[in-house]
Amino acid sequence: MTAESQIRREASVEAGWRQVARFGDALTTGADLVNAAERAVMAALEQLEGSAPASAEGGGADLLCFFVCGADPEEVTLAGKRVMALAGDAVTLGCSSTGVIGGGRGVEGQGAVSVWCASLPDVEITPFRLDTVIEGDHLAVVGMREPGPRDRAAILLANPYEFPTQAFVRESTDALHGLPVVGGMADGLRGEESVRLFVDGDVAENGAIGVLVGGDGVLGTVVSQGCRPIGPSMTVTKAEGNLLVELAGTNAYEKLEELVDGLSEEDRELAAQGLHIGIAMDEYADHHEQGDFLIRSLSGADPEIGALTIGDMVEVGQTVRFQVRDAGTADEDLARRLASFGTDRSVGAGLLFSCNGRGTALFPRSDHDVLAVRRILGVDAVAGLFAAGEIGPVSGVNHVHEFTACLLAFSR
Known part of the structure; x- marks a missing residue:
């Protein structure tokens, strides 16, 4: 001024x-x-x-x-x-x-x-x-x-x-x-x-x-952030930088495949257009629902090593949950x-x-x-x-x- x-x-x-x-x-x-x-x-x-x-x-x-x-x-x-x-x-x-x-x-x-x-x-x-x-x-x-x-x-x-x-x-x-x-x-x-x-x-x-x-x-x-969660919340049990290696003690890629197989046809189509992952902001909450996550992109999946690449650093012990986005959810x-x-x-x-x-x-x-x-x-x-x-x-x-x-x- x-x-x-x-x-x-x-x-x-x-x-x-x-x-x-x-x-x-x-x-x-x-x-x-x-x-x-x-x-x-x-x-x-x-x-x-x-x-x-x-x-x-x-x-x-x-x-x-x-x-x-x-x-x-x-x-x-x-x-x-x-x-x-x-x-x-x-x-x-x-x-x-x-x-x-x-x-x-x-x-x-x-x-x-x-x-x-x-x-x-x-x-x-x-x-x-x-x-x-x-x-x-x-x-x-x-x-x-x-x-x-x-x-x-x-x-x-x-x-x-x-x-x-x-x-x-x-x-x-x-x-x-x-x-x-x-x-x-x-x-x-x-x-x-x-x-x-x-x-x-x-x-x-x-x-x-x-x-x-x-x-x-x-x-x-x-x-x-305009996303809604799909599937259950899971604990990161192995990670390297921005690579998710294990979720809940299981190969992260296999966890993703398991999740997608169980989705409705509508959510499967949304996941195919672009899947995201939410990192819980409060680890002490009893439940993690929509709005409780920092949303990051899922930019890669490697079946050879079973890892997922996401747009942020993750640590062992953090809670994550897969997310989808569409116009209705964002609105x-x-x-x-x-x-x-x-x-x-x-x-x-x-x-x-x-x-x-x-x-x-x-x-x-x-x-x-x-x-x-x-x-x-x-x-x-x-x-x-x-x-x-x-x-x-x-x-x-x-x-x-x-x-x-x-x-x-x-x-x-």
Whole structure:
């Protein structure tokens, strides 16, 4: 936040004006990305100004987040620069993507710009940029300050092709004293060469960027993994890194075959499309049901050695359970988690990081997740991107996910 905006805020308090959070969002499409960017940012800011009390002069956006999808990386850069130039005193944060969310819809694989802006009188906003440096025989991430007592969350956007996002997020829970990290991995329609990151007027192609947000105006996070368990829970009795070798004392591959043979025809078809595995987050629970697991992909099976390859490290003694995902399950899980989160909370807006596999690859339409958030939480200003990997906490521990919807909610 600039000194000018802080002075404006203090003046309004002295004048006795009651400040409330205000939000705006817009999504525009078009082959001319710069023009689309201009239209999106102006439309979002107009909503903000239109909701301001008549006595509150000035009072523009404090935080403006934006997401750009386009075929030409240089046009994406120009569009991002144009958004930041029009953002006034707001802290700006954005990135390229293969699809954007806003204005109650989602757009994938075509030129589009989504802008979300907020006037946040009860929120402190601190932008940061992360880079890697060589320290001895390993890489270290620099650029993140210690979270303060009022910090509630960190929004993180990363280049997945060269920034060690998995390692950083895995260590962030302890390093940041339990601070929730929510966000997503940037991408572009041309892959690695098209990734762009935007923060507070600057453009970067590498590293990661974000903002720390603090204060009572930050409500918290919702993470929907969208899977349901099949078969029984089993204890890992032999493992090597991300290889499951034995489950419940039996060859893991044979356990999988046994499970699939016993499935209904519907679940067998879902398993054939992509099977997942859940790692129980609470080993002391008597039962492990839907929502009690950290979901990871099952990426390989080797009948020769009887092992299964999964997308995370596992240890002997952990409880796991196979999982399947379909549109119905994903819809029900998101609705249940949003409804539970919204109880006794006055949600005003949200930033949504949805997997690029949850758009039309999973649902009939690209707008499924954003419409669910708006309907169930009763909010309009919800925007974000279709990410190449989503970031959010499960059971108080930060993780990088696949096929999830992660939301950071702000109060009215």
